[in-house]
Amino acid sequence: MSALAPASLAADGQAQVTNWPGYIGWTVGLVIVIALVYWLMRQGWNWRRTLQSDLPALPEVPADPGPVTRTAAGRYHGTTTAGNWLDRVVAHDLGTRSLADLTLTERGLLARRPGTADLWIPVEALAGARQDSGIAGKVVPSGLLVVGWRLGSTGLESGFRLDRPDQHAAWIAAILELSTRTQQTEGTAS
Structure with a gap:
C-alpha cells in the first residue's frame, strides 16, 4: 500500500500543475487588461491633443537661421x-x-x-x-x-x-x- 501512495500523490500533483485551461484563461485576461490600459492611455493622449488644438502652428524653420x-x-x-x-x-x-x-x-x-x-x-x-x-x-x-x-x-x-x-x-x-x-x-x- 505504501508503494501506491506516492504514485497517487504524483498524479494529483501532476493534475494541478498542468491546468492549462486556467493558465490560458489568466494569460488571455492579462493581455486584455494590458491592451485596455494601453488603449486608455492612447485615448488620454488624443484627448490632450484635442484640448490643445487652439495652439497656433509652430514657426517654420527659416532657410537661413543666421550666424x-x-x-x-x-x-x-x-x-x-x-x-x-x-x-x-x-x-x-x-x-x-x-x-x-x-x-x-x-x-x-x-x-x-x-x-x-x-x-x-x-x-x-x-x-x-x-x-x-x-x-x-x-x-x-x-x-x-x-x-x-x-x-x-x-x-x-x-x-x-x-x-x-x-x-x-x-x-x-x-x-x-x-x-x-x-x-x-x-x-x-x-
Whole structure:
C-alpha cells in the first residue's frame, strides 16, 4: 500500500500543475487588461491633443537661421505650459521625445529632431532659460536645460538634456543674453 501512495500523490500533483485551461484563461485576461490600459492611455493622449488644438502652428524653420552662436547634441524631453512642469503639451508633436541637435543662432534656437518635426524658436519668442531637475515625465537630478518661449499668447517651456550637462550653464547664459539684447533692441525701436 505504501508503494501506491506516492504514485497517487504524483498524479494529483501532476493534475494541478498542468491546468492549462486556467493558465490560458489568466494569460488571455492579462493581455486584455494590458491592451485596455494601453488603449486608455492612447485615448488620454488624443484627448490632450484635442484640448490643445487652439495652439497656433509652430514657426517654420527659416532657410537661413543666421550666424551660429552655439551647438550641442542631446535629447528633447518635451514641452509644458510655462510655470506648470507637469502639463505636457502634445499638440504639433511637442510631446514626442527624441534626440536633438541644438543650434543657437542670432535669430533663434533650432532643435533638429530626427523622426519628428524640427522645433524653431525665433529670438523674439524666447522668454529665458534655466536649469531645472524635471519636466513632465522626466526627472534628472543633474538637471535639464529648460527654455522658456511663447507660441502666440501661450507661454511654453521646452526641456533638453545635453550630452554634456556641464554645458547647461553656458547655454542658459547665451540664451538669456540673446533674449535680453533682443528685448532691448525692440524697446529702442518702439
